[in-house]
Amino acid sequence: MGKVRYLGSKARLVQEIINRVGFSSEGRFIDLFCGTGSISLAAGLNNWKVSANDTLLAAATLTSAKLISLSEAKFIKLGGYQSVVNDLNNVDLEEGFFYREYSSSAENKEMIERPYFSIQNSKKIDAIRSKIRSLAQENLINEHERTVLLADLIESANEVANIAGTYGCFLKKLSKNALSPLLLKPRDLLLKKIDWAISQEDALNVNMEIEDTVYIDPPYTKRQYAAYYHIPETIANDDEPDVSGITGLRPWHSKASDFCYKTRASVALDNLIKIIPSKRVFISYxxxxxxNEQDLMKIANSYGKTSITYFENFGRYISNKASSNHAKKNPLTEFLIEINR
Ligand SMILES: C[S@@+](CC[C@H](N)C(=O)[O-])C[C@H]1O[C@@H](n2cnc3c(N)ncnc32)[C@H](O)[C@@H]1O
Structure with missing residues (x-):
C-alpha cells in the first residue's frame, strides 16, 4: 500500500487474491476500483496487461506510480531520480495554499486553523508542489515522472500528517509523527516494463471486453473516499480548491460513490455486473x-457459475485497545467471489 493507510486496501491480501486470478491468459486484467494499486501491480508482475481505474485522481496517481517502470521515468534532463528528490527535499519553504488552509498558521481570528500538518511541513508541501509544477511547465520532466513525484509527495505527506489514519479530520494537538520533517523518498521503480493504462471513470463507464478478467473491489462502508482522502486528491490535482468548514474538505459530492450507501450498494453492484461482458469477474468484499453475503451471492449466482474464498482473521483497521480485543473475538472476514459466465 506504499505509505498511505488506505481504507479497504488489499495490500495484505495481494498474494491470496492474485493466486486465484492466476497468470495472464487472453485479454487484460481490469482493476475497476484500483485504490492504491496493490492488485494492479501484482497482476502486472504476473504478466497481465493491466487497465486500472478509479474515480479519484489520487488513487490513479498512486496506482500509476506503482506501474511506471524505470525506463519510463529516467529523469534524464535532471541527472536521475535521486538527484531530483534531493533537490525537492532542499527547496526553500513557501507560504502557499497548504500553509494557509492546512496548518495551524491562522494569523488572525477570521482564519480557521486546520492543523493537518505542522507549519514547517505545510510550507514544504507548498514549495515542493510549486517546484514539481515548474519542472513540468519547463518540460524538464515528462508526464510519468511528474506522476511519480506527486505520488511520492502524497506518500511522504501522509507520513507526517496530523491525522488518525484518514483525512476525515485532523488531530487537535500535533502528534509525534506530525512534528518530524517531511522527507521525500525515491521509490524502487520497476525494472520490468508492464503494459498498463489508467483511467479515472465511474466503473460503469469503463470499456471492457469478453476476453478481459475484471476485478471489482468497491467501497463497502459509508466512508466516502473523496472526503476521507481529500488532501491526497488536492496534491494529485495540483490545484487550490475552495475549501470550507472545520475540516476544510474540497468539494467532493460529485465523486460520492453509490457503494457507500447501504440503500444503494446492492443495486449499484448488480447494475455494474450486468454491463460487464467479460467471462471472468472477481469481487472482493x-x-x-x-x-450481506447471502445477497451478494444471490446477485453473483444470477450471472454465472460462482465460487467463494474466505480470508479469515484479516487484521482490521483498529484505533484503540478496546476495538482490538473486539476484533480478536469477531474477526473481520474478507472474501473473494469468482463468477464464470
Ligand atoms: C476498497 S477501495 C479499493 C482498494 C484497492 N483494491 C487497494 O488495494 O488499494 C475502493 C476504491 O473504489 C473507488 N470508487 C468508489 N466508487 C467508485 C466508482 N463508482 N467507480 C470507480 N471507482 C470508485 C474509491 O475511490 C476507492 O479508491
Whole structure:
C-alpha cells in the first residue's frame, strides 16, 4: 500500500487474491476500483496487461506510480531520480495554499486553523508542489515522472500528517509523527516494463471486453473516499480548491460513490455486473460491508457459475485497545467471489 493507510486496501491480501486470478491468459486484467494499486501491480508482475481505474485522481496517481517502470521515468534532463528528490527535499519553504488552509498558521481570528500538518511541513508541501509544477511547465520532466513525484509527495505527506489514519479530520494537538520533517523518498521503480493504462471513470463507464478478467473491489462502508482522502486528491490535482468548514474538505459530492450507501450498494453492484461482458469477474468484499453475503451471492449466482474464498482473521483497521480485543473475538472476514459466465 506504499505509505498511505488506505481504507479497504488489499495490500495484505495481494498474494491470496492474485493466486486465484492466476497468470495472464487472453485479454487484460481490469482493476475497476484500483485504490492504491496493490492488485494492479501484482497482476502486472504476473504478466497481465493491466487497465486500472478509479474515480479519484489520487488513487490513479498512486496506482500509476506503482506501474511506471524505470525506463519510463529516467529523469534524464535532471541527472536521475535521486538527484531530483534531493533537490525537492532542499527547496526553500513557501507560504502557499497548504500553509494557509492546512496548518495551524491562522494569523488572525477570521482564519480557521486546520492543523493537518505542522507549519514547517505545510510550507514544504507548498514549495515542493510549486517546484514539481515548474519542472513540468519547463518540460524538464515528462508526464510519468511528474506522476511519480506527486505520488511520492502524497506518500511522504501522509507520513507526517496530523491525522488518525484518514483525512476525515485532523488531530487537535500535533502528534509525534506530525512534528518530524517531511522527507521525500525515491521509490524502487520497476525494472520490468508492464503494459498498463489508467483511467479515472465511474466503473460503469469503463470499456471492457469478453476476453478481459475484471476485478471489482468497491467501497463497502459509508466512508466516502473523496472526503476521507481529500488532501491526497488536492496534491494529485495540483490545484487550490475552495475549501470550507472545520475540516476544510474540497468539494467532493460529485465523486460520492453509490457503494457507500447501504440503500444503494446492492443495486449499484448488480447494475455494474450486468454491463460487464467479460467471462471472468472477481469481487472482493467484507463481512462488515453494506451488502450481506447471502445477497451478494444471490446477485453473483444470477450471472454465472460462482465460487467463494474466505480470508479469515484479516487484521482490521483498529484505533484503540478496546476495538482490538473486539476484533480478536469477531474477526473481520474478507472474501473473494469468482463468477464464470
Ligand atoms: C476498497 S477501495 C479499493 C482498494 C484497492 N483494491 C487497494 O488495494 O488499494 C475502493 C476504491 O473504489 C473507488 N470508487 C468508489 N466508487 C467508485 C466508482 N463508482 N467507480 C470507480 N471507482 C470508485 C474509491 O475511490 C476507492 O479508491
Amino acid at each position: 467484507s463481512s462488515e460491508g453494506h451488502i
